[in-house]
Amino acid sequence: MNRLLTYLFRTALAAILAFITLPLVVVVAASFSPTSAVTFLPSEWTLQWYAALWDSRWLDPFLLSVELAVIVSLASGLLGVLGAYSVAYAKCPGHTAIMALLLSPMSVPQIVKGVAVVLFLSSIGLYDLLGTPGLVMAHIILTLPYVVRMAATAMFGFDKRLDRAARILGASVTQRIRYVLLPLIRSGLFSGMTFAFIISFNNIPLSVFLVRPGQTTLPITVINHLEYSLDPVLAAVNVASLLFILGAIILFEKIGGFSAQFHGGSK
Amino acid sequence: MAVIICSTPTKPLRAVVPVKGLLPLIAPSLVLVLFFAIPMGMMIGISFQSQTEGSPTLASYSRFFSNDLVLAGLARTVVMSGLVALCVTVLAYPLxxxxxxxxxxxxxVIFALAIAPELAGVVLRTYGWLIILEDRGFINSALIWTGLITEPLPLSKNLFGVVVGLTHVILPFGVLSLLTSLQGINPNLEKSAQILGASRLAVIRHIILPLSVPGIVSSFLIGFTMAASAYATPALLGGAGFKVMATMVYEQVLFYLDWPFAAVMANVLLILMLAAGFIGSRLESRLHQKLHL
Amino acid sequence: MTTIDIELLSVSKQFGANRIVDDISLAIPKGKFVSILGPSGCGKTTTLNMIAGFEAPSSGQIRIRGRDQEGVPPEARKIGLVFQNYALFPHMTVAQNVGFGLKMQGRPREEIADGVSRALKSVHLEGFEDRYPKELSGGQQQRVAVARAIAPSPSVLLLDEPLSNLDLKLREAMRVELKEIQEDLGMTFIYVTHDQEEAMAMSDRIIVMQGGVVAQEGAPADIYGSPRTSFVADFIGKSNILPASAEPGADRNLKVSLGAGKAVLTAARGDDVAPDNVRFCCIRPEAVRLAEAAGALDEPANRLTGTVQKVVNLGAYIEAWMLVDGGITLKSMIRSTRLEKLSAGCRVDLAIAHSAVQLLEQ
Known part of the structure; x- marks a missing residue:
């Protein structure tokens, strides 16, 4: 009985994991397939679609997405630390309210935030802000709560006795921030910024309202093509941008060393 | 999207570093007001505007609630989101x-496998499902080749395709919210039940399931809200005829340029989300009380 | 009918290259209170888990009521288990918790209700049936845990440090109570603890474990009175443990040299230690007595003079460190009534009975 249950459970797990990985495997396989009709295990392999990526059709959107992700992660990192700092340290009774306020954009669906920003810019006549400035604006609103929350978690986790210990040893406020606080919250901050980078880079629901024709981000470019064809070059684009994201995470981790934060669920 | 686990801090901390008031809060607040609060307020305002008259009107709302196509879209959204939430929870639980x-x-390894697809973004995964579910896709061509069917099964461009795609996109979030809940159950409870004579199934039925109900609720809720506001997956896997709130809002803004109507739709979607969130959190705190956790 | 309830036959447990339990054999008699005592990491919890069936031995055999338990899952072993953190089901009332085992056996409702009230009565918790665990104090939760474990009437109850989450007063009260429950029910209790006082207070037998092996096994008084190794002497109670060597002396006694031969004591000859193998000598602090108090001592004793180095007042007793001739420091426990006479620098005459000088091989 117990053995049967164990087998059933293992089979279910394997099936679920297969469900999770299948689409990724298929896309990777498609990116090496010479024909546009995607078949199970293509008989021939080609790198032609990857070669085709070196084209302004894909490079321009890619560069726009990177630019956006960099600006957004830096800006929301800075704003997030300021916000989390006030919430965690200010002598002020309303910090739960402030925290709720800073996190409030989270409870509004992205598509609604997108509509709000595009209607706002259009109705006050600032059409020119569509494109990069509007995208930055909307993306920051999207990522700020995550960064605030992670930075605040790191600050709340900060043992205040450490600060007292530094103080009794004669450290000034700036010294304490520089040598005690910042090093300790660094990993929380970096994971927040990495998160912001990834969300911004992959974003669709906000970007779809705010891109200018002919100047779109990479995911929007891809879905615009996808509506008409399953061109294998799109598979190559997707695989390449996944590799880019993985590279970015490794880079951030090298700089920020936040991997401890990713061990979610370890006991 | 990547997922990083962090809990919202619960205990406020007394000041450690003295700050002059809330000075550092000015910049984030300004950004928040300018980029979020004002646009949101404006959108709500626009929903009461009329295209012809100047005074506030409920015309767009009454148009919304008398338009069968739009109401069908709303119903489709709710059904789709409910199905996705169910599938997410059922698949996420064993994992x-x-x-x-x-x-x-x-x-x-399995944790990485379960969470890593989030990094790939929605487009890649939706694309993968298109390849798999399409009429000439992976599954249909395999089934036709074996001779089991002669005509392709309708796996994409319909509700089925969308539910599969969205379940895949949202699954990691369901896993994480259930994981938090299941990890909170002391393994000694299971051992105690076992040594008292409970079989594996009895342990699941009497201990694990009841104690993880809050996790089930939150997984369902995450599934529902994320599905209801998803844009790309319904647009691509649902095909032109499959209209949900998110895709309809998009059309109103960018094709019909009917801003008041778009604003009404966005507001209805927002209210749907907030209501789901509210019911969910009430249910969760009720359950916590009821389960004496 | 066998009188051995649980038997371990050269049981070992290995995790990778790590030998957590190393070839231990035990026979636990029916109806006794047996403690498995040892510091953390000595293998006692792993031993308990193997008896309960949560872990399988890497080698060896476990027998419960005469039957080999290989492949028998925990739910079929019919034993009770009480955890350190109680592990009460938070979503069930006290009655539901206590009745869980009977319910799993598929007993009819009246029988479950009966069993619940009997179990609650034996832990003095009548009237708490409808409370939830969260609404109980630590001590009450502890009692519910015990009631839940004994309700299905297992022949053996395993207890894993069940008192360590309670405060000192309650812990001491619960010791007495647990012992009473055990005697009333005539159940075999296997009690795992790192607290030697607890083990001494309750047990009929103590099994001292160290590094995965059984260091010593016996009645509490025997283990305290004649520890077999310096580890046991040090772990159970307080003691002076000194490197020593021995040779045969007069009157069938042994001559024990301490501190590089500068101090010599006489020890009553034990049967189990050959003089050549003696490595350590152990003297309990209460055996180091002031000569005037030892006047009435009716057995032969070593007489020493020493200087008091340090005195610590413990209330009922004082603890004093004496530097005796030969450059050895001995710790002594003395009744507080003599307190005023003792202070650092005093010269004192000491007496240590020959029988109180324990000789150890390791």
Missing amino acids: AYYLARATSRWRT
Whole structure:
């Protein structure tokens, strides 16, 4: 009985994991397939679609997405630390309210935030802000709560006795921030910024309202093509941008060393 | 999207570093007001505007609630989101239970496998499902080749395709919320039940399931809200005829340029989300009380 | 009918290259209170888990009521288990918790209700049936845990440090109570603890474990009175443990040299230690007595003079460190009534009975 249950459970797990990985495997396989009709295990392999990526059709959107992700992660990192700092340290009774306020954009669906920003810019006549400035604006609103929350978690986790210990040893406020606080919250901050980078880079629901024709981000470019064809070059684009994201995470981790934060669920 | 686990801090901390008031808060607040609060307020205002008259009107709302096509879209959204939430929870549960209890080195691998697809973004995964589910796609061509069917099964450009795609996109979030809940269950409770004579199934029925109901609720809620506001997957996997709130809002803004109507739709979607969130959190705190956690 | 309830036959447990339990054999008699005592990491919890069936031995055999338990899952072993953190089901009332085992056996409702009230009565918790665990104090939760474990009437109850989450006063009261429950029910209790006082207070037998092996096994008084190794002497109670060597002396006694031969004591000859193998000597602090108090001592004793180095007042007793001739420091426990006479620098005459000088091989 117990053995049967164990087998059933293992089979279910394997099936679920297969469900999770299948689409990724298929896309990777498609990116090496010479024909546009995607078949199970293509008989021939080609790198032609990857070669085709070196084209302004894909490079321009890619560069726009990177630019956006960099600006957004830096800006929301800075704003997030300021916000989390006030919430965690200010002598002020309303910090739960402030925290709720800073996190409030989270409870509004992205598509609604997108509509709000595009209607706002259009109705006050600032059409020119569509494109990069509007995208930055909307993306920051999207990522700020995550960064605030992670930075605040790191600050709340900060043992205040450490600060007292530094103080009794004669450290000034700036010294304490520089040598005690910042090093300790660094990993929380970096994971927040990495998160912001990834969300911004992959974003669709906000970007779809705010891109200018002919100047779109990479995911929007891809879905615009996808509506008409399953061109294998799109598979190559997707695989390449996944590799880019993985590279970015490794880079951030090298700089920020936040991997401890990713061990979610370890006991 | 990547997922990083962090809990919202619960205990306020007394000041450690003296700050002059809330000075550092000015910049984030300004950004928040300018980029979020004002646009949101404006959108709500626009929903009461009329295209012809100047005074506030409920015309767009009454148009919304008398338009069968739009109401069908709303109903479709609710049904689709409910199905996705159900599928996410059912598939996430065994995975989360395994991750909560396993100690072998496979655990890390499976955790990575369960969460890593989030990094790939929605487009890649939706594209993958298009390849798999399409009429000439992976599954249909395989089935036709074996001779089991002669005509392709309708796997994409319909509700089925969208539910599969969205379930895949949202699954990691379901896993994480169930994982948090299941990890909170002391493994000694299971051991105690076992030594008292409970079989594996009885342990699941009497201990694990009842104690993880809050996790089930939150997984369902995450599934529902994320599905209801998803744009790309319904647009691509649902095909032109499959209209949900998110895709309809998009059309109103960019094709019909009917801003008041778009604003009404966005507001209805927002209210749907907030209501789901509210009911969910009330249910959760009720359950916590009821389960004496 | 066998009188051995649980038997371990050269049981070992290995995790990778780590040998947590190394070839231990035990026979636990029916109806006794047996403690498995040892510091953390000595293998006692792993031993308990193997008896309960949560872990399988790497080698060896476990027998419960005469039957080999290989492949028998925990739910079929019919034993009770009480955890350190109680592990009460938070979503069930006290009655539901206590009745869980009977319910799993598929007993009819009246029988479950009966069993619940009997179990609650034996832990003095009548009237708490409808409370939830969260609404109980630590001590009450502890009692519910015990009631839940004994309700299905297992022949053996395993207890894993069940008192360590309670405060000192309650812990001491619960010791007495647990012992009473055990005697009333005539159940075999296997009690795992790192607290030697607890083990001494309750047990009929103590099994001292160290590094995965059984260091010593016996009645509490025997283990305290004649520890077999310096580890046991040090772990159970307080003691002076000194490197020593021995040779045969007069009157069938042994001559024990301490501190590089500068101090010599006489020890009553034990049967189990050959003089050549003696490595350590152990003297309990209460055996180091002031000569005037030892006047009435009716057995032969070593007489020493020493200087008091340090005195610590413990209330009922004082603890004093004496530097005796030969450059050895001995710790002594003395009744507080003599307190005023003792202070650092005093010269004192000491007496240590020959029988109180324990000789150890390791």
